[in-house]
Amino acid sequence: MAKYNWKELEQEYILGDYKSVSAFLKEKEIPNNGSTRKQTTGWGDKKRQKDDEIKTKTVQKVIEKESDKVSDKIVNVKGVAEELLEKINNSLAELNKYISKTTEKTKTVEFDYKVGKPSKEVTKETETMSEYISIIDRNGVKQLASALKDINDILNNTNNKNPDEEGVIIVDDLPKTEKDSKIK
Secondary structure, three states, rough: OOOOOOHHHHHHHHHHOOOHHHHHHHHHHOOHHHHHHHHHHOOHHHHHHHHHHHHHHHHHHHHHHHHHHHHHHHHHHHHHHHHHHHHHHHHHHHEEEEEEEEEEEEEEEEEEEOOOEEEEEEEEEEEEEEEEEEOOOOOHHHHHHHHHHHHHHHHHHHHHHOOOOOOOOOOOOOOOOOOHHOOO
């Protein structure tokens, strides 16, 4: 009777792709008798336990990767919202400022009396920009207030996200410009 290293065979079976203990024994040309069955008792359970652990760890890794993607999206949305908030703060300081642009053209013509035509023409253009402070633009205030509300909604939606959602962040109520509202 042949002697077998049952610990090594058990490890090979558990780590291998065998459908059953009897299929493993048949492939290894080990007789499937009473003493063999006694040595292989519990191998099937150990293999199922290993397969269950692999499935569990796989699911955990997938969940980790998906949660990383969702958290990256949330961080990105918050970063964009903070940048927008900074732009709004800058705009707020300029709501009552107006810029006036004036262009002045001066044309100089030298006339050649011998030929009876102008001999040289020079046009000089001077542009002046002036800044004026006036009353606050009400439409600008409304647009900024709307943008702030939208930022607040975005930040609150990403913080209090519904756990049933699959990582989708929807931003559907962005601030509209005057041009956008006229198109509709």
